[in-house]
Amino acid sequence: xxxxxxxxxxxxxxxxxxxxxxxxxxxxxxxxxxxxxxxxxxxxxxxxxxxxxxxxxxxxxxxxxxxxxxxxxxxxxxxxxxxxxxxxxxxxxxxxxxxxxxxxxxxxxxxxxxxxxxxxxxxxxxxxxxxxxxxxxxxxxxxxxxxxxxxxxxxxxxxxxxxxxxxxxxxxxxxxxxxxxxxxxxxxxxxxxxxxxxxxxxxxxxxxxxxxxxxxxxxxxxxxxxxxxxxxxxxxxxxxxxxxxxxxxxxxxxxxxxxxxxxxxxxxxxxxxxxxxxxxxxxxxxxxxxxxxxxxxxxxxxxxxxxxxxxxxxxxxxxxxx
Amino acid sequence: xxxxxxxxxxxxxxxxxxxxxxxxxxxxxxxxxxxxxxxxxxxxxxxxxxxxxxxxxxxxxxxxxxxxxxxxxxxxxxxxxxxxxxxxxxxxxxxxxxxxxxxxxxxxxxxxxxxxxxxxxxxxxxxxxxxxxxxxxxxxxxxxxxxxxxxxxxxxxxxxxxxxxxxxxxxxxxxxxxxxxxxxxxxxxxxxxxxxxxxxxxxxxxxxxxxxxxxxxxxxxxxxxxxxxxxxxxxxxxxxxxxxxxxxxxxxxxxxxxxxxxxxxxxxxxxxxxxxxxxxxxxxxxxxxxxxxxxxxxxxxxxxxxxxxxxxxxxxxxxxxxxxxxxxxxxxxxxx
Numbered sequence: 149x150x151x152x153x154x155x156x157x158x159x160x161x162x163x164x165x166x167x168x169x170x171x172x173x174x175x176x177x178x179x180x181x182x183x184x185x186x187x188x189x190x191x192x193x194x195x196x197x198x199x200x201x202x203x204x205x206x207x208x209x210x211x212x213x214x215x216x217x218x219x220x221x222x223x224x225x226x227x228x229x230x231x232x233x234x235x236x237x238x239x240x241x242x243x244x245x246x247x248x249x250x251x252x253x254x255x256x257x258x259x260x261x262x263x264x265x266x267x268x269x270x271x272x273x274x275x276x277x278x279x280x281x282x283x284x285x286x287x288x289x290x291x292x293x294x295x296x297x298x299x300x301x302x303x304x305x306x307x308x309x310x311x312x313x314x315x316x317x318x319x320x321x322x323x324x325x326x327x328x329x330x331x332x333x334x335x336x337x338x339x340x341x342x343x344x345x346x347x348x349x350x351x352x353x354x355x356x357x358x359x360x361x362x363x364x365x366x367x368x369x370x371x372x373x374x375x376x377x378x379x380x381x382x383x384x385x386x387x388x389x390x391x392x393x394x395x396x397x398x399x400x401x402x403x404x405x406x407x408x409x410x411x412x413x414x415x416x417x418x419x420x421x422x423x424x425x426x427x428x429x430x431x432x433x434x435x436x437x438x439x440x441x442x443x444x445x446x447x448x449x450x451x452x453x454x455x456x457x458x459x460x461x462x463x464x465x466x467x468x469x470x
Numbered sequence: 471x472x473x474x475x476x477x478x479x480x481x482x483x484x485x486x487x488x489x490x491x492x493x494x495x496x497x498x499x500x501x502x503x504x505x506x507x508x509x510x511x512x513x514x515x516x517x518x519x520x521x522x523x524x525x526x527x528x529x530x531x532x533x534x535x536x537x538x539x540x541x542x543x544x545x546x547x548x549x550x551x552x553x554x555x556x557x558x559x560x561x562x563x564x565x566x567x568x569x570x571x572x573x574x575x576x577x578x579x580x581x582x583x584x585x586x587x588x589x590x591x592x593x594x595x596x597x598x599x600x601x602x603x604x605x606x607x608x609x610x611x612x613x614x615x616x617x618x619x620x621x622x623x624x625x626x627x628x629x630x631x632x633x634x635x636x637x638x639x640x641x642x643x644x645x646x647x648x649x650x651x652x653x654x655x656x657x658x659x660x661x662x663x664x665x666x667x668x669x670x671x672x673x674x675x676x677x678x679x680x681x682x683x684x685x686x687x688x689x690x691x692x693x694x695x696x697x698x699x700x701x702x703x704x705x706x707x708x709x710x711x712x713x714x715x716x717x718x719x720x721x722x723x724x725x726x727x728x729x730x731x732x733x734x735x736x737x738x739x740x741x742x743x744x745x746x747x748x749x750x751x752x753x754x755x756x757x758x759x760x761x762x763x764x765x766x767x768x769x770x771x772x773x774x775x776x777x778x779x780x781x782x783x784x785x786x787x788x789x790x791x792x793x794x795x796x797x798x799x800x801x802x803x804x805x806x
Contacts, residue, residue: 236704236705246697249696251701267707299797
């Protein structure tokens with residue numbers, strides 16, 4: 149069942165250099181019990197997409213009037229700060245890349261958890277504390293009744309991310325947004341955190357938006373994948389479709405540049421050039437200046453349409469327009 | 471909770487050690503001044519016409535205990551100093567404590583009131599300035615700040631005197647009206663004191679407020695950009711609760727750290743303002759002692775008192791800090 153539906157999400161940043169397009173026609177849905185992976189380089193708009201679900205983007209963000217973020221038929225983009233509160237930490241929860249930086253350093257972990265529970269639920273401090281201890285224990289934090297009174301700097305990196313997840317799950321959210329939750333962690337810890345998230349999705353039947361730049365990680369976790377580049381979804385499909393049969397030259401390049409632990413001989417081919425700055429957004433296809441399959445005039449002047457390649461697998465590239 | 475008491479104990483021990491170290495340096499500096507107290511007093515007497523012999527100097531040295539070894543003299547001095555007894559002034563031959571402590575109290579009072587005033591204005595207005603979208607308000611706060619920072623204190627003091635003389639026919643100098651000069655403390659004298667003391671407090675406080683306000687503003691803006699603020703917002707914390715509990719609370723730690731330093735600065739600014747406004751406080755007394763008479767006993771006592779005050783303020787701010795931001799406790803106690 150569809151949980152959240154994003155329609156025509158267009159975002160501009162109001163800067164000194166003018167209004168710069170950051171997200172262009174982003175469309176996707178997240179279903180209950182599903183992990184939706186969003187992948188792409190830094191600056192591809194993954195985090196902006198995630199943050200706009202909770203309206204956490206900076207104040208200079210302009211949402212196009214036709215943009216919609218639909219939850220139970222309501223467009224959340226019409227909501228003001230006060231009406232957004234339930235969607236921040238209750239119906240939707242978010243965990244961030246750096247667990248160290250996401251906890252307020254001078255406030256006890258327990259106090260931050262209790263605060264969140266008291267904002268969203270009519271619950272006493274004592275009950276909130278007990279619930280927090282329970283959730284901390286369930287995500288594998290030993291002796292959580294003691295650790296709840298500690299500060300984040302007293303935790304190890306993996307523990308901090310567990311605590312962050314516990315905090316996000318404490319209100320039983322329907323959607324968990326995970327913004328590169330394991331990028332700052334060791335691989336062994338990463339495996340634990342990934343398994344934890346997968347287990348929680350199974351048990352709670354919640355939806356997850358999992359943002360990462362690591363395609364191998366998505367192969368392990370996601371049910372479906374969106375590949376983003378310069379604020380545009382260039383390819384989407386099931387994890388199997390996208391990773392075994394990539395259609396967009398960008399997706400293909402991303403896979404070619406990812407290492408494979410079982411193939412020592414695999415040449416790692418970097419994508420030439422860099423993601424252009426927002427103000428240098430190309431006319432036509434956004435990937436044209438780095439694309440090795442560039443065809444000619446159409447790529448430079450016309451925006452490629454998103455077409456269905458097979459059932460559930462879409463791609464936005466001029467190669468498939470014939 | 472246990473760690474807080476531990477922290478206070480350790481921090482107190484460190485303060486005492488610092489004070490001892492500084493007292494040693496102060497005493498050594500007093501000794502480094504050419505000539506000792508006996509010579510100075512007798513040469514002063516000689517200049518007023520008395521005949522002084524080497525025997526007189528030796529006898530005077532013996533009387534003052536100056537013939538004893540350095541460490542013994544130091545330990546006697548420091549033990550007395552901790553009890554508030556700084557011996558006698560070299561030249562004036564009066565008890566330094568009686569001469570100094572009332573004046574020192576007034577100086578300290580003026581500086582502390584200026585400091586407290588500065589911070590109680592700077593913190594709320596700094597936060598407002600950091601978060602307001604009202605450009606006019608922010609600009610006027612900025613204007614007021616930079617004016618306070620840019621104008622030297624002595625100039626503000628001179629300007630205030632100039633204007634008050636021209637427009638009110640009163641120079642606003644001194645700490646008491648003539649009728650209260652030397653009178654015993656009473657309610658009337660205290661009120662009279664307040665009616666005079668606001669001026670040095672205002673002059674010293676302005677610059678301090680300006681500096682602290684800009685610091686608060688920069689700190690709050692800086693903290694506001696941090697991920698934990700976004701994360702708190704993502705948990706549903708909004709409005710004033712978000713502002714006060716997250717960026718503000720975390721911006722306070724470095725600010726509290728600077729209070730001790732600020733008191734030091736105000737203390738250093740006070741003598742010049744005091745001389746212009748004709749306030750006979752400890753600061754100008756120190757300058758007098760050094761410039762006119764080389765009175766090392768008096769100078770040493772003043773430096774010791776000032777240092778002790780600053781060390782005490784730092785002790786208090788560190789404890790406040792350790793309550794607000796527990797990370798500082800860990801550094802001090804070397805624990806994980």
